[in-house]
Amino acid sequence: MQTMQHELYALFAAALLWVVAAAASAQDTRPHPAEIDPAMVEYGAARERIGANLKAALGQCETQAEPARTVCIKEAQGREKIATAELDHQRSPSDASARRLAETRVAVNYEVAREKCNQRQGGDKAACLSRASEEESKARAGIRTGG
Numbered sequence: 129m130q131t132m133q134h135e136l137y138a139l140f141a142a143a144l145l146w147v148v149a150a151a152a153s154a155q156d157t158r159p160h161p162a163e164i165d166p167a168m169v170e171y172g173a174a175r176e177r178i179g180a181n182l183k184a185a186l187g188q189c190e191t192q193a194e195p196a197r198t199v200c201i202k203e204a205q206g207r208e209k210i211a212t213a214e215l216d217h218q219r220s221p222s223d224a225s226a227r228r229l230a231e232t233r234v235a236v237n238y239e240v241a242r243e244k245c246n247q248r249q250g251g252d253k254a255a256c257l258s259r260a261s262e263e264e265s266k267a268r269a270g271i272r273t274g275g
Contacts, residue, residue, distance in 0.1 A: 167219070174215050182208040195247045202243040206236035230271045238264040 185204035189197050213232040217225040238260060245256035 171215070171219055175212070178208055178211045178215065181211070199240065199243050199247065202240050206240055209236055227271060231268070234264060234267040234271065237267070 182204055185207065186201060189200035189204055192200055209232055210229075213225075213229040217229045241260035241263070242257065245253055245260055248256050
């Protein structure tokens with residue numbers, strides 16, 4: 129009876145060691161991300177470049193005086209949004225991603241135009257904001273109609 133019990137313990141211990149060894153070897157043999165999908169690595173590098181470009185542009189903006197600094201920051205952030213949308217469209221080209229890219233461009237152009245208008249005074253500012261809003265509406269309508 130004791131021999132059978134010892135054999136069961138030995139068998140259980142061997143099975144436990146095998147499970148632990150299998151789990152450890154599975155962790156060691158994980159493929160490098162580049163082996164899984166090189167495009168994924170390239171996409172990550174492109175995102176990092178976009179971030180680095182934004183950081184450099186914001187650094188240049190900091191050397192400017194107000195109100196030009198605020199416009200410069202909006203432009204830099206806009207370029208980053210557009211570059212990211214372009215990258216996403218390149219990664220997964222479709223009608224939906226093309227529309228998102230076009231919408232991003234319109235939104236960025238409007239944000240920058242609005243910021244430039246905010247630098248103006250009185251009636252000139254109101255007219256500028258009105259023009260920016262009209263241009264945005266026309267551009268959005270063009271996206272909806274496919275033009």
